[in-house]
Amino acid sequence: MTATVADASRRDRVTxxxxxxVLGIVTLVGIAWLVFFGLVVTPPDRDQGESVRIxxxxxxxxxxxxxxxxxxxxxxxxxxxxxxxxxxxDRIAGASAEIGVxxxxxxxxxxxxxxxxxxxxxxxxxxxxxTTAFLFITYVGYLAVRGLGGTHHQRAxxxxxxxxxxxxxxxxxxxxxxLWNSLHQEASVAGNTDVxxxxxxxxxxxxxxxxxxxxxxxxxxxxxRALTLHDMMDDVGxxxxxxxxxxxxxVS
Amino acid sequence: MKDAGFxxxxxxxxxxxxxxxxxxxxxxxxxxxxxxxxxxxxxx
Numbered sequence: 001m002t003a004t005v006a007d008a009s010r011r012d013r014v015t016x017x018x019x020x021x022v023l024g025i026v027t028l029v030g031i032a033w034l035v036f037f038g039l040v041v042t043p044p045d046r047d048q049g050e051s052v053r054i055x056x057x058x059x060x061x062x063x064x065x066x067x068x069x070x071x072x073x074x075x076x077x078x079x080x081x082x083x084x085x086x087x088x089x090d091r092i093a094g095a096s097a098e099i100g101v102x103x104x105x106x107x108x109x110x111x112x113x114x115x116x117x118x119x120x121x122x123x124x125x126x127x128x129x130x131t132t133a134f135l136f137i138t139y140v141g142y143l144a145v146r147g148l149g150g151t152h153h154q155r156a157x158x159x160x161x162x163x164x165x166x167x168x169x170x171x172x173x174x175x176x177x178x179l180w181n182s183l184h185q186e187a188s189v190a191g192n193t194d195v196x197x198x199x200x201x202x203x204x205x206x207x208x209x210x211x212x213x214x215x216x217x218x219x220x221x222x223x224x225r226a227l228t229l230h231d232m233m234d235d236v237g238x239x240x241x242x243x244x245x246x247x248x249x250x251v252s
Numbered sequence: 253m254k255d256a257g258f259x260x261x262x263x264x265x266x267x268x269x270x271x272x273x274x275x276x277x278x279x280x281x282x283x284x285x286x287x288x289x290x291x292x293x294x295x296x
Binding site: 014015017031035038039049050051053054057058061099102105106109110113114116117215219222223225226228229230232233236 | 253254255256258259261262263265266267269270273274277278280281282284285287288292293294295
């Protein structure tokens with residue numbers, strides 16, 4: 001009886017584990033906190049007024065995209081390194097890139113809405129905006145390359161090389177506001193600026209970064225496991241096709 | 253709240269797209285998991 005309940009529980013779990021469940025609950029509580037602090041508790045900014053509330057979604061989104069793309073690059077390097085070569089690293093790289101593209105897209109859209117309120121336009125070909133859009137398109141391309149045919153190891157090798165090249169764009173995006181004249185402000189926190197931030201605003205911004213990071217870990221674990229299931233299904237399909245070919249050729 | 257439409261839109265875009273992505277990942281995983289027995293999944 002106990003074994004049957006345990007088996008049913010394992011079947012229901014799919015890509016979850018007790019750890020991911022706890023992480024998911026903590027993340028949901030964190031999201032509720034973030035929305036409450038971002039929309040209700042924090043004060044409006046002296047210069048930007050209420051529009052500063054967009055920052056609590058925009059900045060953590062950009063941070064998360066950077067983190068996800070760096071994880072993609074590190075995992076890709078681990079795959080290419082002969083001693084640690086494993087398809088697990090490739091799947092982590094692919095899952096992380098997908099999440100990074102999602103958060104980079106969020107950052108672009110929220111930045112565009114914020115730009116309309118502060119600059120009066122949704123989009124301008126500013127250095128930061130243009131390099132960010134270029135980074136986004138590069139990783140969409142990376143995901144397209146992952147979808148090309150071939151064996152799992154062929155996919156892993158070609159996408160790992162691309163990931164190591166694509167990650168070089170991140171410093172360009174980050175320092176674009178210093179390298180060129182830009183409408184976009186420099187980093188308000190940990191940057192060489194005179195911007196001082198209200199304590200509650202700073203707390204909410206850090207809360208956003210922590211909550212988004214927890215969300216990233218949860219998503220990464222589930223997506224990487226879903227990719228594992230996908231690869232296992234591919235292997236099963238390949239075995240069936242090979243058996244069919246052998247049967248056709250009369251080879252036992 | 254001034255500019256409420258833009259502010260709420262940014263939160264809806266953020267958490268709405270995260271919710272949609274999460275739902276898509278879970279749905280795809282469930283569909284694949286039906287064909288893979290639990291004992292063959294490395295994390296169970």
